[in-house]
Amino acid sequence: MLIVGELINASRKPIAEAIRNQDAEAIKKIAKDQYEAGADYIDVNAGIFVGQEGDYMEWLIKNVQEAVDAPCCIDSPDPKVIERGLAVHKGTPMINSISLEKERYDALLPIVSGTDLKVVALCMSDEGMPETTEDRVKIADQLINGLVQNNVKLENIYVDPLVQPISTKSTFGLEFLNAVEEIMTRFKGVHTICGLSNISYGLPVRKLLNKTCAVMAVAKGLDGLIVNPLDKEMMAGLIAAETLIGRDDYCVNYLKAYREKKFE
Amino acid sequence: MSIKDIYAAVLEFDSDQVVKLVKDEISRGTEISVILNDGLIGAMDEVGRLFSAGDLFVPEMLLAAQAMKAGLEELKPHMKQGDSRTKGTVVIGTVKGDLHDIGKNLVAMMMEGAGFEVIDLGVDVETERFIQTAQEHNADMICMSALLTTTMPEMGVTVETLKEKGLNFKTMVGGAPVTKEFADQIGADGYSPDAPSAVEMARLLISA
Numbered sequence: 001m002l003i004v005g006e007l008i009n010a011s012r013k014p015i016a017e018a019i020r021n022q023d024a025e026a027i028k029k030i031a032k033d034q035y036e037a038g039a040d041y042i043d044v045n046a047g048i049f050v051g052q053e054g055d056y057m058e059w060l061i062k063n064v065q066e067a068v069d070a071p072c073c074i075d076s077p078d079p080k081v082i083e084r085g086l087a088v089h090k091g092t093p094m095i096n097s098i099s100l101e102k103e104r105y106d107a108l109l110p111i112v113s114g115t116d117l118k119v120v121a122l123c124m125s126d127e128g129m130p131e132t133t134e135d136r137v138k139i140a141d142q143l144i145n146g147l148v149q150n151n152v153k154l155e156n157i158y159v160d161p162l163v164q165p166i167s168t169k170s171t172f173g174l175e176f177l178n179a180v181e182e183i184m185t186r187f188k189g190v191h192t193i194c195g196l197s198n199i200s201y202g203l204p205v206r207k208l209l210n211k212t213c214a215v216m217a218v219a220k221g222l223d224g225l226i227v228n229p230l231d232k233e234m235m236a237g238l239i240a241a242e243t244l245i246g247r248d249d250y251c252v253n254y255l256k257a258y259r260e261k262k263f264e
Numbered sequence: 265m266s267i268k269d270i271y272a273a274v275l276e277f278d279s280d281q282v283v284k285l286v287k288d289e290i291s292r293g294t295e296i297s298v299i300l301n302d303g304l305i306g307a308m309d310e311v312g313r314l315f316s317a318g319d320l321f322v323p324e325m326l327l328a329a330q331a332m333k334a335g336l337e338e339l340k341p342h343m344k345q346g347d348s349r350t351k352g353t354v355v356i357g358t359v360k361g362d363l364h365d366i367g368k369n370l371v372a373m374m375m376e377g378a379g380f381e382v383i384d385l386g387v388d389v390e391t392e393r394f395i396q397t398a399q400e401h402n403a404d405m406i407c408m409s410a411l412l413t414t415t416m417p418e419m420g421v422t423v424e425t426l427k428e429k430g431l432n433f434k435t436m437v438g439g440a441p442v443t444k445e446f447a448d449q450i451g452a453d454g455y456s457p458d459a460p461s462a463v464e465m466a467r468l469l470i471s472a
Binding site: 011047048049050053076077078101103124126128129164165167168201202203204 | 387
């Protein structure tokens with residue numbers, strides 16, 4: 001399971017504050033905490049700073065990589081910001097994200113083409129937000145084919161089927177979960193990834209819904225998550241889910257987590 | 265039986281009951297504007313308050329709006345020109361290049377619930393279309409939503425274009441990455457972080 005630590009996102013107040021004050025130590029600490037809690041990639045997003053997003057993206061990446069020996073997940077809808085991040089990043093980052101929206105697709109394709117970059121492929125097109133499993137699989141199909149034809153390896157593609165709030169339509173959970181299964185079955189070797197906070201938008205006790213959704217998605221084959229790795233219950237749930245779905249021979253990881261007191 | 269029961273039925277999300285009670289009130293000769301304002305809109309205001317206080321949640325807001333709308337449909341054939349035009353007309357949409365619509369839909373729904381006439385242009389709406397629609401419907405306000413940092417500047421384009429053309433439709437902006445500072449920076453008249461406060465802001469701006 002690939003874990004992308006989601007906390008360094010400017011839409012969160014403490015992060016926006018740290019960026020505004022150029023508080024490098026605050027950013028480094030959050031990077032370190034997430035890395036130690038098991039994050040494979042550290043997401044960096046400076047999205048709320050229109051006009052300065054590129055500058056802040058560079059600053060975030062530099063500071064994260066000074067603090068931890070982990071790659072970043074460069075998170076921006078703006079290809080120019082992603083390029084600025086790539087220029088300062090050491091090692092091989094993940095790009096979040098390309099989509100089938102024409103402008104974004106055309107701008108990002110040359111950036112990822114022929115590289116070893118990991119790329120999140122978001123199931124969104126110019127036709128709007130996908131609602132059904134079929135909508136999602138159709139977009140995933142075009143994205144995967146387009147990327148592979150442009151020399152992106154299948155194993156570097158992380159399809160994000162797009163999670164939508166269950167509070168606004170009762171089928172949104174099921175359609176997402178079934179899409180994970182369909183994509184993982186139909187395109188052997190590709191990965192799926194998602195963020196979870198959308199699923200619980202507009203409802204109380206969001207952590208409960210987020211965790212349950214994550215566990216259900218793992219059962220459908222999901223193998224990447226953009227998540228808060230400091231959430232112990234979430235991480236414990238993921239470890240148990242992976243053991244249950246057969247990704248943990250002799251329950252080695254489960255027992256290791258137990259001995260490291262991750263279930264307490 | 266009274267207007268209070270209509271109010272209560274909306275808050276219980278009981279569409280059938282709302283429809284029945286509204287019909288009863290109409291046949292008793294109660295003023296349409298009283299049924300609308302004190303019954304249906306009053307109840308939706310309470311829904312907004314409860315939502316802001318964290319006592320009601322999005323699915324319940326949807327249910328209440330459905331119940332309110334069912335009652336409104338009963339009222340519509342009886343409404344005179346003045347009844348529906350009093351609150352104002354709002355043109356709403358997600359800006360060009362942006363396809364996110366969940367927040368925008370909630371705002372549109374609560375605005376309807378507050379008695380505004382809402383013209384929802386959907387997603388990926390160009391500046392020209394916002395302005396043209398506002399002119400055609402003699403609207404009071406243009407509401408714009410954006411969920412991406414790459415599309416947020418489109419809001420500024422619309423505000424700017426309105427100024428250039430000397431048109432004084434009020435403007436309100438919102439969406440996850442949008443802040444009050446951003447709204448001020450582009451010269452929008454209003455900003456709101458969620459659906460109930462969008463209603464309050466709209467009332468404030470339109471009465472101004």
